[in-house]
Amino acid sequence: MKSKNNLLLAVLLMVFSVVNANEDVLEIDEKLSDKWLVAIEGDTTTAGDFWYLFNKNNFDNTIPNIDSLNNYRDLYSKFLLKVKDASERGLDTTKKFLKEFEGYKNQLAESYLKDKSVTESLVQEAYNRSLEDIEASHVLINVQYHASPQDTLVAYNQALKVQKLARKGGDFSELAKKYSGDPSAKSNGGYLGFFTAFKMVYPFENAAFKTKIGEVSEIARTRFGYHVLKVHSKRKTIGEIKVAHIMMIVKDDMEQSLKTAAKDRANEVFEKLNTGASFEALAQKFSEDQQTKGKGGELPWFGAGKFVPEFETAAFKLINKGDYSKPFKTQYGWHIIKLLDKKQPKSFNESKSELKSKVARSDRAEKSEEFVLKRIKTDYNFKENRDGIDSFFDFCDSTLLSGKWKIPKDKKLKTVMFSFAGVNYTQKEFAIYLSKRLSTRKGGNYKHLVNLSYGNWQKKIVIDYEKTKLGAKYPEYLRLLKEYRDGIILFELTDQMVWSKALKDTAGLRAFHKENITKWTWDTRIKGTVYKCTDLTNATLVRNYLKQGKDDVFILENLNKESKLNVRVEAGFFQRKERPEIGDLKFKKGVSKIVDVKGVFSVLKVKEVVPAANKSLKEVKGLVTAEYQEYLMEEWLNTLTSKYKLEYNESVYKQLVK
Numbered sequence: 001m002k003s004k005n006n007l008l009l010a011v012l013l014m015v016f017s018v019v020n021a022n023e024d025v026l027e028i029d030e031k032l033s034d035k036w037l038v039a040i041e042g043d044t045t046t047a048g049d050f051w052y053l054f055n056k057n058n059f060d061n062t063i064p065n066i067d068s069l070n071n072y073r074d075l076y077s078k079f080l081l082k083v084k085d086a087s088e089r090g091l092d093t094t095k096k097f098l099k100e101f102e103g104y105k106n107q108l109a110e111s112y113l114k115d116k117s118v119t120e121s122l123v124q125e126a127y128n129r130s131l132e133d134i135e136a137s138h139v140l141i142n143v144q145y146h147a148s149p150q151d152t153l154v155a156y157n158q159a160l161k162v163q164k165l166a167r168k169g170g171d172f173s174e175l176a177k178k179y180s181g182d183p184s185a186k187s188n189g190g191y192l193g194f195f196t197a198f199k200m201v202y203p204f205e206n207a208a209f210k211t212k213i214g215e216v217s218e219i220a221r222t223r224f225g226y227h228v229l230k231v232h233s234k235r236k237t238i239g240e241i242k243v244a245h246i247m248m249i250v251k252d253d254m255e256q257s258l259k260t261a262a263k264d265r266a267n268e269v270f271e272k273l274n275t276g277a278s279f280e281a282l283a284q285k286f287s288e289d290q291q292t293k294g295k296g297g298e299l300p301w302f303g304a305g306k307f308v309p310e311f312e313t314a315a316f317k318l319i320n321k322g323d324y325s326k327p328f329k330t331q332y333g334w335h336i337i338k339l340l341d342k343k344q345p346k347s348f349n350e351s352k353s354e355l356k357s358k359v360a361r362s363d364r365a366e367k368s369e370e371f372v373l374k375r376i377k378t379d380y381n382f383k384e385n386r387d388g389i390d391s392f393f394d395f396c397d398s399t400l401l402s403g404k405w406k407i408p409k410d411k412k413l414k415t416v417m418f419s420f421a422g423v424n425y426t427q428k429e430f431a432i433y434l435s436k437r438l439s440t441r442k443g444g445n446y447k448h449l450v451n452l453s454y455g456n457w458q459k460k461i462v463i464d465y466e467k468t469k470l471g472a473k474y475p476e477y478l479r480l481l482k483e484y485r486d487g488i489i490l491f492e493l494t495d496q497m498v499w500s501k502a503l504k505d506t507a508g509l510r511a512f513h514k515e516n517i518t519k520w521t522w523d524t525r526i527k528g529t530v531y532k533c534t535d536l537t538n539a540t541l542v543r544n545y546l547k548q549g550k551d552d553v554f555i556l557e558n559l560n561k562e563s564k565l566n567v568r569v570e571a572g573f574f575q576r577k578e579r580p581e582i583g584d585l586k587f588k589k590g591v592s593k594i595v596d597v598k599g600v601f602s603v604l605k606v607k608e609v610v611p612a613a614n615k616s617l618k619e620v621k622g623l624v625t626a627e628y629q630e631y632l633m634e635e636w637l638n639t640l641t642s643k644y645k646l647e648y649n650e651s652v653y654k655q656l657v658k
Contacts, residue, residue: 081640086489118368129197137190142181159226244297250333266327266334380421388417400446539601
């Protein structure tokens with residue numbers, strides 16, 4: 001069953017495919033663009049709207065032709081019918097929709113409220129820094145972001161003291177243990193290990209990258225407090241690597257004897273590697289990672305941050321292709337890693353899209369937002385009256401910090417604080433804004449709170465005004481808003497008509513399974529035990545013992561004295577296609593002959609041969625639900641086709657085809 005997020009992504013694929021849009025769109029004539037192309041019950045869509053979405057979803061950037069247009073026309077028609085049905089049901093008027101749409105609208109507006117040149121420079125800076133890893137330690141002097149000037153000064157002086165001691169040669173680890181507010185400093189001496197761009201908050205990252213090896217940084221202020229850093233070393237980033245691994249699973253709820261046995265098996269495999277055995281063959285024989293053992297233990301390419309630290313540390317320590325590690329433990333079990341290949345970091349062009357997204361989500365984005373805020377103020381003749389804010393403090397006191405402050409009723413508060421876009425904003429309006437955002441925290445400084453609130457109020461007015469102008473400045477903004485609107489209501493209705501319905505309609509699901517039961521069947525299976533051996537000698541002994549009626553305990557005790565790998569036992573139900581080590585053995589009760597598949601010698605002890613049969617709904621509920629959803633979707637579309645008249649302006653469509 002798909003997750004809700006994946007379902008939303010599927011529904012909105014044509015709507016939200018901004019990143020993958022073809023930037024080199026073939027333009028159509030403006031007169032043709034404005035003509036109606038599709039009509040549903042009086043609602044029309046223009047040729048320009050169709051052409052825009054068609055090109056936006058042309059992921060392969062292929063030149064449009066009659067086949068690609070006709071294929072998209074079919075998808076587009078279904079899309080319009082569903083959106084029409086959602087609109088008719090009033091799904092764009094519900095509280096849930098209005099709240100969600102407002103969120104999307106604000107998110108979209110943010111992308112237009114950043115300066116491209118500033119963003120580009122931040123992206124370039126981030127790329128340059130991503131090519132380097134920094135090893136550092138730090139001392140944190142805690143101070144709240146909204147602390148009073150007095151508290152802030154005390155914290156800064158403490159940071160200054162630490163900086164001076166460190167620069168005079170003081171042991172940085174001991175300074176961190178003594179002064180740092182980071183709880184981990186007591187045990188690690190403030191050591192952070194290696195990190196690169198985006199791994200720390202931006203002011204901290206700046207301080208690290210601007211500090212030379214062996215030196216102590218300038219004091220950096222973040223939302224956590226003041227930081228003093230010492231940079232130990234810098235290295236080129238490692239890039240990505242490809243490895244294979246052999247894994248022996250260890251779980252927390254295992255008995256200690258089984259955990260010890262897993263470690264012993266890993267050590268035995270390591271000894272075999274040291275005598276020249278093939279890593280790939282050993283992985284296929286002994287690795288307990290079912291996802292990779294068939295490929296010789298091979299894993300996909302990965303870089304820093306993909307796997308648990310112990311695994312990455314061991315992997316990145318390998319220098320030459322073919323090098324392998326000693327057995328080491330992670331939370332998942334024991335591993336041995338072999339280095340298959342390395343590749344250098346991506347180029348700037350390859351990384352640019354991902355970096356843009358990271359910059360937009362990080363605290364770096366504030367630099368771009370500040371630049372835009374300044375530009376908007378200039379565009380709309382922003383003028384500040386400092387007397388307005390300075391005299392406002394006459395009406396304030398410490399009750400602002402307890403949430404009990406009231407707007408003075410006997411004061412007119414008419415003094416203008418600033419003017420913007422031809423409108424004067426007075427102390428009275430600010431007082432109303434401030435009264436709704438009073439602090440209830442203990443301590444702090446009420447003047448700092450007033451200044452902070454004033455800045456936020458000012459910013460909100462400026463940004464909200466600019467948002468009202470986005471549609472006139474950027475036509476594509478309005479088009480995207482419509483796409484968001486259509487996508488949200490379409491998702492909601494599809495959930496009602498298909499996804500949630502399939503989950504809730506248990507009677508319908510049972511009937512659908514019964515009607516299509518032959519789609520889900522078991523092959524002939526065996527119930528019994530598979531004995532996998534390292535060589536023919538052990539397999540022969542296993543078969544002989546089984547013929548004599550010996551049990552698994554006897555077999556393991558006798559054959560695994562010297563090596564835990566000699567014989568491995570697995571019991572359960574088995575289908576041939578799921579167990580390649582079974583080979584072409586005939587399924588019959590009793591002890592089978594020995595089969596050799598890729599160096600694994602297997603013997604079966606079959607208790608029962610289970611004939612081919614249909615799978616119960618419980619066994620295949622996920623698969624049945626998925627197909628039932630497809631069935632419900634088709635039925636819904638058939639209903640919409642009958643319910644609404646959809647008409648194409650064929651003369652206009654033919655011009656698009658040309």
